[in-house]
Amino acid sequence: MPRTTIKDIARECGVSLSTVSLVLNNNPRISEETRAKVLGVVEKHGYQPNINARGLASRSSKTLSVVVPHLNHVFADIYFGEIVSGIYDRATEQNYKVILDVANAKFVESQEYLNLLKSKRVDGMLFIASSINDTYLKAFESHPFAFLLVNHYFPNSALNFIAVDYRASAFQAADHLTTLGHHHIGIIAGTNTHTGIEFRQSFIERCQSRGLKESNLPWIDGGRDWSQENGFEAARQLLTKNKNLTAIMAGNDRMAIGAMRYVVKQGLRVPQDISIMGVDDIPEAAFITPGLTTIRHDLYQLGALACDRMLALFREQITKCRELLAVKLVERESTGPVRPASKSG
Known part of the structure; x- marks a missing residue:
C-alpha cells in the first residue's frame, strides 16, 4: 500500500x-x-x-508534551509539581508552551504518546517517572522523535534519560546511617521503578561493604504511590516483624514522614529510639518535627535541565542524553547515634 x-x-x-x-x-x-x-x-x-x-x-510547534503517570492525586504531589515547574519555567523562557497529559489507559491504548509527535502537535515529549511496566515507551527506540525520560530509565535501553543519581544517593545514605552506628536498618523501597530498585539494591550493597549483614537489612515494598500512607503501613510491618531495628531508610521523603508518624504513635522517639531518613528533600522535610534527614534531589533543577536537553535533542544539537545529576546529604534532627542500650549483635 x-x-x-x-x-x-x-x-x-x-x-x-x-x-x-x-x-x-x-x-x-x-x-x-x-x-x-x-x-x-x-x-x-x-x-x-x-x-x-x-x-x-x-x-517547530513551539510546544512540548509533558506526561506524568496515572497515580492518585498526581497533580497534588510535590515531587511531580517541582519537576513540572522546572520544565514549565524553562520552556517559557524559550517561548515554548507546555501541554500536560496523564498516562492513563486511554492515552496508552490510543497511542496518543506517538500521535502527538507524528502529527507534529509537539516538538518533543518528556515523560516523568515512568514505571517498570511502561515498556510501551520502548517504541521510541525505533522512531526519530525527540523523547526524554525524566528521573527514570530502562536498563539496556537506548531511550534518552536524565535523572538524579540514585546509586550515589543510596551510598551517601548508607554511609550516614552506618557511621552513626546503625547495624539493623529497615528499608521502605519502591519496586515499581528501576530507580527505586537501584536505590534499594545499592543501599544494601553499601551497607554490606561496611560490615552489615543482609539479614539485618529487611525491606518492605513502599507501594505504587510512594505515599505517606504507604510509609506508615510499611513502618508498621517492619517494626512488628523486626523489634531490633534502630533506623528506617525510606525511598522518598513522603514515605519517611509516614514512617515517622507511625513511630511516634507507638510512643517511640525520633531519633533517640528510631532514626528515620528519606530521599528528595521536599520542602516539608525541613518543617516537620524533628526535621527530616534526607538526600537532596533538586527536582526543580532536574525539570529545568530536562527541558534544556529536550530542546537540544529536537534541534539536533545532541543525539543522546544519559545524564545523572549530583545529590547531597542534608542532615537534620531525625537521625542520630545508636544508644548503647539499643545496639545488638
Whole structure:
C-alpha cells in the first residue's frame, strides 16, 4: 500500500497544501473547524510528516508534551509539581508552551504518546517517572522523535534519560546511617521503578561493604504511590516483624514522614529510639518535627535541565542524553547515634 502523502491529506480534506502544513505546525491562523478536519484525516491514515520536508511552514510547534503517570492525586504531589515547574519555567523562557497529559489507559491504548509527535502537535515529549511496566515507551527506540525520560530509565535501553543519581544517593545514605552506628536498618523501597530498585539494591550493597549483614537489612515494598500512607503501613510491618531495628531508610521523603508518624504513635522517639531518613528533600522535610534527614534531589533543577536537553535533542544539537545529576546529604534532627542500650549483635 503506497505511503500517504501531504498531497493526499490535502485532497481528501479539500484544502491547500499550505493549509495542511499550517495545521501540522499548530499555526494559530487556522480555524478550529479546519484544524479538526485535517487532524482527523491525518489520524485516519496514520500520516507521519517528513520532518525534513522543506515545504512545511516550520519545523517547530513551539510546544512540548509533558506526561506524568496515572497515580492518585498526581497533580497534588510535590515531587511531580517541582519537576513540572522546572520544565514549565524553562520552556517559557524559550517561548515554548507546555501541554500536560496523564498516562492513563486511554492515552496508552490510543497511542496518543506517538500521535502527538507524528502529527507534529509537539516538538518533543518528556515523560516523568515512568514505571517498570511502561515498556510501551520502548517504541521510541525505533522512531526519530525527540523523547526524554525524566528521573527514570530502562536498563539496556537506548531511550534518552536524565535523572538524579540514585546509586550515589543510596551510598551517601548508607554511609550516614552506618557511621552513626546503625547495624539493623529497615528499608521502605519502591519496586515499581528501576530507580527505586537501584536505590534499594545499592543501599544494601553499601551497607554490606561496611560490615552489615543482609539479614539485618529487611525491606518492605513502599507501594505504587510512594505515599505517606504507604510509609506508615510499611513502618508498621517492619517494626512488628523486626523489634531490633534502630533506623528506617525510606525511598522518598513522603514515605519517611509516614514512617515517622507511625513511630511516634507507638510512643517511640525520633531519633533517640528510631532514626528515620528519606530521599528528595521536599520542602516539608525541613518543617516537620524533628526535621527530616534526607538526600537532596533538586527536582526543580532536574525539570529545568530536562527541558534544556529536550530542546537540544529536537534541534539536533545532541543525539543522546544519559545524564545523572549530583545529590547531597542534608542532615537534620531525625537521625542520630545508636544508644548503647539499643545496639545488638
